[in-house]
Amino acid sequence: MARTPSNMLPLGTTLPAATLPNVDGSSVSLEQQVGDKGLLVMFICNHCPFVIHIAPQLASIVQQLKEKGIGVVAISSNDPVAYPADAPDKMGDFLAQYQLQFAYLFDESQAVAKAFDAACTPDFYLFDGDKKLVYRGQLDESRPGNGVAVTGSDLLAAAALVADGKAPAEDQKPSLGCNIKWRDA
Structure with missing residues (x-):
C-alpha cells in the first residue's frame, strides 16, 4: 500500500465549482452541499486500506459535522477501469x-480531483460558510x-472552530493514504 x-x-482557496453524478443517479453540485457553517469534501474510494480503516467511524464523525x-x-476520482472495486x-x-x-x-474525468490538488485517499478539505478553505489535512x-x-x-477540532466562526490554526498535518489512481493520459 x-x-x-x-x-x-x-x-483561503475558494471551493471549486463542480457538479458530479451521485450514487443515487442524481447530479449534485458541491455548492448545494454547503451547510450554514461550511462543507467538508472528502476524496475517498472503496478499496483503499486507509479509507477502510476509518470507514467504521465515518458515520459518527459525519453526524457530528452535520450537527x-x-x-x-x-x-471518488479513481480510475475504475484499472481499479474495478472503485467503479460507480x-x-x-x-x-x-x-x-x-x-x-x-x-x-470520472478526474478534473475535480485536479482542481482540489487531491493526492490521496482519504484526503479532507474543510470550507467555511463563505466557501473558503480553512482546513486540509488528516482526520x-x-x-x-x-x-x-x-x-x-x-x-x-477544526470543524468546532469553524462552527464558532473562528479559523483553525494554519499548522495542519497532511492526510496520508493511497495515491489517487490516475487514468493513463
Missing part, C-alpha cells in the same frame, strides 16, 4: 456497508496498523 501525503491546497452545520460530500456501481454498496449518509460523487493520527483509535480529532 502506497503512503501518499496530501498536497496541502493553500488555505455543527457543516455539510459533507465524498468524491460499487460506491452505493460501500455507503450501505458502513451506514454512511452523504452524497458520494464520481469524478487524526490513526493509520492502519499503528494501534491509534480513529476519532477524527484533528478534523473535528
Whole structure:
C-alpha cells in the first residue's frame, strides 16, 4: 500500500465549482452541499486500506459535522477501469456497508480531483460558510496498523472552530493514504 501525503491546497482557496453524478443517479453540485457553517469534501474510494480503516467511524464523525452545520460530500476520482472495486456501481454498496449518509460523487474525468490538488485517499478539505478553505489535512493520527483509535480529532477540532466562526490554526498535518489512481493520459 502506497503512503501518499496530501498536497496541502493553500488555505483561503475558494471551493471549486463542480457538479458530479451521485450514487443515487442524481447530479449534485458541491455548492448545494454547503451547510450554514461550511462543507467538508472528502476524496475517498472503496478499496483503499486507509479509507477502510476509518470507514467504521465515518458515520459518527459525519453526524457530528452535520450537527455543527457543516455539510459533507465524498468524491471518488479513481480510475475504475484499472481499479474495478472503485467503479460507480460499487460506491452505493460501500455507503450501505458502513451506514454512511452523504452524497458520494464520481469524478470520472478526474478534473475535480485536479482542481482540489487531491493526492490521496482519504484526503479532507474543510470550507467555511463563505466557501473558503480553512482546513486540509488528516482526520487524526490513526493509520492502519499503528494501534491509534480513529476519532477524527484533528478534523473535528477544526470543524468546532469553524462552527464558532473562528479559523483553525494554519499548522495542519497532511492526510496520508493511497495515491489517487490516475487514468493513463
